[in-house]
Amino acid sequence: MPAEFPDFRLGGVLATSFTATLTERQGDQVERIPTPQRLVDWLRVNGLAVDSCTNAQLERAYELRESIHAAATAAALGDNLPASAVETINDCSVKGRAAPVLTPEGAREWRLSSPSRVEDALGVIAADAIDILAGERDGRLALCASPTCRAAFFDTSQSRTRKWCDMNTCGNRQKKARFIAKHGKNLRTAK
C-alpha cells in the first residue's frame, strides 16, 4: 500500500467502519479514502471487492458516508433522523444488487452483480447502516467522547458504556492526556 495514504480504521461494524474513513471530524480531519483507488482498497479489505472506481462513484460513496454519519449522530443523540440522509441511505440500498452467498466453509460472502458496480458495494453498506439505525442488531449507537472525533460508533459491549470509537486511537489518547494532566499536577504539588 502506498505510504502517502493514511491507513484504514477497521472495526467490527461495516457501516461505522465506513464512516471512520473520515476521522478527527471535529479537529484536523483525516480523509482515508482520498482517491477512487483508495476506496477500491477499502472495499476489498471489507469483503466488497470491485475492480475499478470512477470519480463519480467516489463522490457517491462520500454522500452515503456523510449521510450515515449524520443519521447515526442523530440517532445517538435521540434526535429525528435528517430526511436527506435517510433518502440517500435508502436510495443506495435500493440501487444495490449484491447478494449474500454461502461459502463451502460456511462463511458469508457478498457477490456483486458486476465487478465495476461500486453501487452494489454501497448498497451493502447502506443496508448495514439501516440495520443498526433501525435497531435490528443488538447494540447502541453512541458518539466518541474525544472532542476532536465525535464519531458515531455502535456499542455492543455488555454494559453499553463504551466511550470511544476506537480504544487504540481515541481511547489511548484520552488515557495519555489524563496521565499527563495527573503527572503535571503531581509536579506542581512537589514544588
Ligand SMILES: [Zn+2]
Ligand atoms: Zn473517536
